[in-house]
Amino acid sequence: MMGKLILVRHGQTKANVAKMLDTAPPGAELTELGHQQAERYAQTWVNRPPAVLASSVALRAKQTAGYIERATSVPLLVVDGIHETFAGDLEDRDDPDAHREFTEVFRRWHDGDLAAAVPGGDSGQSVLERYVPVLDGFRSQYLGDDTAGDVVVVSHGAAIRLVAAVLTGVDGTFAADNHLDNTDTVELLPLPGGGWACAKWGTFLPPFEGKGSDEADNPIS
Structure with missing residues (x-):
């Protein structure tokens, strides 16, 4: 069976607790709690280590x-391009107006307006331009045959949701409305001849349309 691409949101952070828009590395x-979440998640890979981490x-x-690296002995690759969507002028803010503005831009991306940008930060297009080539590289190198293992990528909620929705055609309303909790995953299956299918989105299985929340959330908090 061909391996999957597993996009994992990181564990809880101090900025998550403080409701801060923390996007710049x-x-x-x-x-x-975040350490505990990460350790619990890592244990799910002990008996089936990924091909790539x-x-x-x-x-x-x-x-x-x-x-995951310590639990499986699979060496960790730290790569550029798959960081969180930059909040720009909203960075480090925790007030309702900042969260509202970021969420509105995020919703516009999922409505198809990828040119919309956070002031001083990312547009949807800029996120895709840096993120998708990394995934394409993993696919071409590790997901090209029926014996390949899974590729596990630990990344960030807003970026994961945008990239996964665009690559798989998941309904934009579902993608904008349904949060990924810390250490939740989105699982992508490579399709023959190119393209991806979404096999899992947090706790949801396909089809995704009409499921879950119907209100856009702040994907970073």
């Missing part, structure tokens, strides 16, 4: 992936 470290450059992603 290295960023906040894991809380005690990677994380973004952010401290929280590296810390989360480090537990």
